[in-house]
């Protein structure tokens with residue numbers, strides 16, 4: 104994965120989404136403005152997609168919109184999702200139709216989720232140690248493909264299936280990305296997380312390809328952990344991890360736990376990366392739209408802001424990316440326990456540090 | 460689920476298994492002997508099944524052995540599994556062929572896993588609160604069915620699938636069991652954990668049946684949590700849970716995290732229960748065979764001993780079950796930090812408390 108020459112115009116598709124999505128996105132954009140090099144012209148196109156649009160128009164992601172978005176350099180997404188249990192919003196309609204459709208259509212096969220306990224941040228773990236790992240979650244296969252279906256729906260004879268699809272093609276490319284990342288990190292350690300003792304078919308592909316690619320990276324130490332055992336290590340010794348590579352569903356689960364133990368979902372950033380750069384990558388906080396606290400400007404925009412750092416880095420602006428991260432670190436270290444700032448106050452503070 | 464009249468003869472199939480399995484099983488049996496009412500005659504049949512037998516004979520679970528086991532009142536299992544990565548032990552051969560085969564053939568559709576922070580036990584969480592919940596994990600469906608397969612294995616064109624199978628029949632019965640348990644507990648709260656926004660077909664059956672059964676239990680409070688969100692709550696506010704009902708794979712993951720935060724896998728007991736009593740239920744510690752510490756008599760047998768309490772309760776011996784639990788509680792409270800006892804020392808101490 105090589106970084107491109109940074110472009111002088113950055114065309115950004117912005118999908119603020121629902122709930123707290125627009126609130127945290129506004130702060131992320133503020134920080135992006137402050138961080139972007141003066142030589143870079145920022146152009147934004149805003150796309151109103153999400154629960155609100157669906158409820159008003161029945162549209163989730165029109166093909167024409169997808170094609171427009173495809174023309175951009177990157178996508179910044181807030182969060183999508185309506186009120187849980189809203190009968191007008193069938194479960195999955197937005198997740199499958201919008202979020203996952205973007206990930207799949209734009210071939211975001213590396214779902215990148217760094218986990219670090221930043222100085223000044225409190226972990227719920229009594230003794231977490233120095234935690235700094237990254238989860239490379241596969242983004243275009245596994246149980247997320249939407250394969251499966253149901254028979255005799257709503258009757259006592261219903262049968263519903265979900266098919267996890269795993270290809271050597273899909274697994275190898277994400278495993279390669281993970282090894283390349285592991286090699287660039289000081290500890291050079293890669294852990295495959297799966298459930299090879301039960302999901303024997305899928306497990307075999309993952310196992311084989313990790314072994315195979317490992318032989319090209321003799322300086323990377325490789326180990327394996329069942330997903331259930333990974334829970335235990337994440338709760339008792341998260342400092343042991345460096346790079347975790349795992350499938351789409353296990354990655355979803357592992358990264359929320361990782362976010363929790365590193366100080367909360369308000370700090371967890373993610374990149375949906377297309378390393379081949381055949382389509383724009385998408386950057387979003389790991390958290391959801393949190394309808395319960397929407398409209399109050401109390402959400403922590405830090406995860407969205409850190410997602411901007413991932414985006415800048417992906418686009419070849421390593422310096423500005425580091426500036427954003429440094430500003431966030433400084434802001435976190437300066438936070439005083441109990442003092443609550445509004446969403447824009449946090450964004451302003453971080454933007455000011457970036458500019459200053 | 461009604462308890463049977465306790466039998467006067469208890470025919471127990473004992474599967475010590477591999478690694479630390481035989482060591483912890485010996486202590487569990489010691490405590491069972493001490494706890495069983497004098498009027499109950501204990502008869503044990505030992506079955507040598509597991510990695511050792513497979514490596515020596517190629518046999519995993521001969522049909523004739525399965526049929527013999529079926530004739531017992533209950534099964535006590537230690538742990539099965541050989542050295543991870545042993546090329547002579549294909550991944551899953553024992554798990555699928557022995558452990559899961561027993562669960563499936565004997566229709567253990569309720570996989571019961573209580574999680575409690577016992578007095579005197581240290582959680583890795585700084586501030587866990589009062590944790591006392593039980594996970595009702597479905598045991599005979601979901602991604603554990605072994606459905607799926609692979610094409611062009613070992614080539615760059617490999618495609619491997621895993622099919623999660625979910626039936627209204629299978630989901631309704633475990634959901635009913637979970638509601639009945641919730642109603643018997645003081646807080647009467649049930650949380651469905653799933654991933655309905657991605658696994659929409661399977662999610663729909665679970666969601667529908669929880670709603671449907673809920674209408675028969677107006678005094679049970681019901682909520683829903685995506686499995687990723689459940690990770691966050693287990694790490695930050697585990698005290699909020701009372702009864703969790705979930706599918707086979709999510710249950711596997713959630714219960715290992717639950718074990719970790721309640722003081723470790725050395726304390727986590729489980730019952731593979733056939734509530735209809737058409738076949739013997741099976742009781743086992745959640746932990747595995749831990750080949751790395753096998754033969755040293757250093758494993759904590761408490762999880763196996765607590766599994767005996769679950770077994771006694773299932774067999775209608777509520778009093779002796781409570782005695783075992785009380786003895787374990789007293790033992791845990793008396794443990795002194797840093798002092799390590801051998802496996803038999805722990806078993807002896809608990810057995811003595813039960814007898815005394």
Ligand SMILES: CC(C)[C@H](C(=O)O)[C@@H](O)C(=O)O
Pocket residue numbers: 198199202203355389656657687
């Ligand atoms: C909203 C949902 C579809 C999504 C996922 O499961 O991937 C989210 O949980 C995430 O982790 O980005």
Ligand SMILES: CC(C)[C@H](C(=O)O)[C@@H](O)C(=O)O
Pocket residue numbers: 300301331554555558559711745
């Ligand atoms: C050994 C394995 C097949 C098993 C499972 O996945 O159910 C174990 O992890 C458990 O939780 O009992």
